[in-house]
Amino acid sequence: MRTLPAAALLLILACPLAAQPPADGSDDVPADDPAVLAAEPMPRVAHSLLLDVVANGKGMAAVGERGHVLLSSDGSRWTQAEHVPTRATLTAIAEAGGRYWAAGHDGVILHSRDDGRSWERQRVSPWRPGGADPEAGVPLLDILFLDENHGFAIGAYSLLLETHDGGASWRARFLADETEIPDEAGPVATPAGEPGDWIFSEDELQLEAEADPHLNAIVRTGSGALLIAGERGTVFRSRDRGDTWERLSLPYEGSMFGVLAWQGDHVLVFGLRGNVFESMDLGDSWIEVDTGTTSSLMGGHALPDGGAVIVGAEGVVLHRQHAGAPFRVRTFTNQAGETPVLSGVLPAADGGLVVIGDRGVDRYRIED
Numbered sequence: 001m002r003t004l005p006a007a008a009l010l011l012i013l014a015c016p017l018a019a020q021p022p023a024d025g026s027d028d029v030p031a032d033d034p035a036v037l038a039a040e041p042m043p044r045v046a047h048s049l050l051l052d053v054v055a056n057g058k059g060m061a062a063v064g065e066r067g068h069v070l071l072s073s074d075g076s077r078w079t080q081a082e083h084v085p086t087r088a089t090l091t092a093i094a095e096a097g098g099r100y101w102a103a104g105h106d107g108v109i110l111h112s113r114d115d116g117r118s119w120e121r122q123r124v125s126p127w128r129p130g131g132a133d134p135e136a137g138v139p140l141l142d143i144l145f146l147d148e149n150h151g152f153a154i155g156a157y158s159l160l161l162e163t164h165d166g167g168a169s170w171r172a173r174f175l176a177d178e179t180e181i182p183d184e185a186g187p188v189a190t191p192a193g194e195p196g197d198w199i200f201s202e203d204e205l206q207l208e209a210e211a212d213p214h215l216n217a218i219v220r221t222g223s224g225a226l227l228i229a230g231e232r233g234t235v236f237r238s239r240d241r242g243d244t245w246e247r248l249s250l251p252y253e254g255s256m257f258g259v260l261a262w263q264g265d266h267v268l269v270f271g272l273r274g275n276v277f278e279s280m281d282l283g284d285s286w287i288e289v290d291t292g293t294t295s296s297l298m299g300g301h302a303l304p305d306g307g308a309v310i311v312g313a314e315g316v317v318l319h320r321q322h323a324g325a326p327f328r329v330r331t332f333t334n335q336a337g338e339t340p341v342l343s344g345v346l347p348a349a350d351g352g353l354v355v356i357g358d359r360g361v362d363r364y365r366i367e368d
Contacts, residue, residue, distance in 0.1 A: 028128075035106035035126040039067030039084040046070060046078045047360035049089075052299070053344045056095040060346060061116040062356050063090035063102050070361060071116045075348035078361055083118040086110065088126075089139075092153075096145035101167060103140035103153045111167050122167040135159060135172050144218045144226075152242060154215035154228060162242060175228075175236055176212040179247035216256065216271075222263035225282055229256035229269045237283055248283045258310070260302040266323070270297040270310050276318075276327075291318055292329040299344035299356075309347075309366075311355060315339030319366050332364045 029036050042048065050064035059073040061081075067088060069081035090104035100112040107125030112118060127137025138159050145151035153161040158176035163169060213234040219227055228236040233250040250256065256271035265282035268289070273296060276289040291297075293316050300310035306323020315332040332355060333339055340359040348354050352365040 029124060029126060033106075033126055034087040035108055035124050036085065036121070037067075037087045039069070039081075039087055041080060041082070042066070042068065045080045045360075049358050050356035050360055051090065051343045052092045053346050053354060053356050053361075054093045054095050054100070055346060056098055056100065056115065058098070058115055060354065061093055061095075061100055062344070062361055063093045063104070064356075065089045067104075069102065069116060069119065072354075072361075074350075075346070075352075075354040076363065081112075081116050081119065084110065085119060085121045086124070088124075091140065092142045094143045094145050094151070096151070097148035099145075099148060099166075101143055101145060101151060103143040103155075105139045107135060107138055107140060107155075109140065109143070109153060109161075109167060109170070123161075123170055134174070141215065142217045144220065146220060146241065150241070152218055152226075154218050156214045158212040158215060158230075160215065160228075160242075174212065175215070175245055175247070179236065179245055181247060181249075214255075217259045217269075219259045219261045219267070221261040221265055221267060221282065223265050223282075225265060227259055227261065227267050227269075227282065229259040229271070231255035235269065235283055239282075250277055251286055251288070252277065257296070257298050258300050260300050260308055260310075262302055262306055262323075266306065268300075268308065270300060270312075272296050274312075274316075276310070289327065291327050293318070298342060301345050301347065303347070309345050309353065311342035311345045311357075313341045315342060317342070317345075317353075317355075317364065317366070330366065332362075334359055334362055 045068050050062045053062040062070045067084045067086040069084050070078045072078045086108050088105040088108045090102045093102045100116050102110045109123040110119045111122050125136050138156050140153045140155040143153045149166050151163050158174050160173045160175050161170040213230045213232050215228050215230045217229045226238040233253045235248040236245045238245045254272035256269040258270050260268045266280050268278045270276045274291045274293040276291050277286045278289050279286050295313040295316040297310050297312035307321050310318040317330045317332050318327040320327045340357040342355050342357040344356045346354045352363050355362050355364050
């Protein structure tokens with residue numbers, strides 16, 4: 001099995017200890033597996049590794065290592081959710097219809113109906129020695145819901161999960177088996193379930209080209225299309241709510257860790273070594289965007305009129321006010337004088353920013 005690139009998630013941390021029986025129908029998961037153990041209250045949880053943050057109109061929720069879920073009404077004061085049925089690292093959180101869903105390692109998917117105060121486990125699939133299930137142990141790296149019923153979770157090895165019942169059940173698909181590598185004529189669409197032909201030259205194999213790239217981020221555009229960004233410059237798009245997918249390629253072979261979207265088919269992907277590419281036509285053509293940094297970019301948030309704020313390693317914060325403006329580079333430094341690896345960012349009601357990363361959650365204000 002290939003190992004995940006460490007930068008893609010800010011690192012893979014998993015945790016041990018205590019006990020709770022699985023509540024999602026996975027009776028074959030040992031009761032002492034961290035994937036099904038309740039998250040422990042931690043006194044310094046706001047300073048622990050956090051990987052994603054989202055708002056639902058009533059407040060904010062952030063997720064991270066050891067099943068940590070943090071809640072805030074204003075982005076300044078944070079408390080730990082008490083009823084979280086996993087100690088797996090949670091990598092992503094999504095909101096739809098006032099509800100939250102979180103996803104992470106060991107194939108875990110959680111759901112909350114009460115603004116994040118309590119959670120139920122909808123899915124868990126840890127790796128077990130000798131197991132034959134190709135989904136077992138595959139980390140989930142992002143999650144998106146189009147409405148309260150229809151959602152997607154994506155992860156390593158081109159895994160895509162889809163639900164039409166709010167997460168009560170999930171159907172697994174491997175996009176690398178459904179799509180072909182595009183040639184110079186452009187992307188090729190194949191219906192779900194019909195595997196494409198995968199032929200690699202000796203040179204491609206020497207370059208370690210991946211048949212099943214990790215899928216790092218998914219977004220819905222203003223037109224209703226879907227776009228997925230992944231490793232080695234891989235992009236997937238769907239114009240039919242995920243029924244079929246086309247595999248695209250960026251003009252750069254490095255990994256993309258995030259994707260933003262605006263009106264129409266306006267999208268932007270960002271990732272390794274400060275690389276950012278923007279498209280107004282859902283990936284038919286790409287423009288390289290000058291960022292002024294070589295720090296890897298891990299998280300971002302779309303602002304009105306094509307504006308954006310993107311964060312990443314070494315405390316880097318990129319900001320532009322609108323689509324025609326250049327990105328300005330700033331550096332976030334916390335009270336300890338550190339420049340953390342930042343994994344997510346969200347505007348706060350007071351005009352500042354909530355930033356999260358390997359030193360937990362903090363506040364930052366962009367000064368003009």
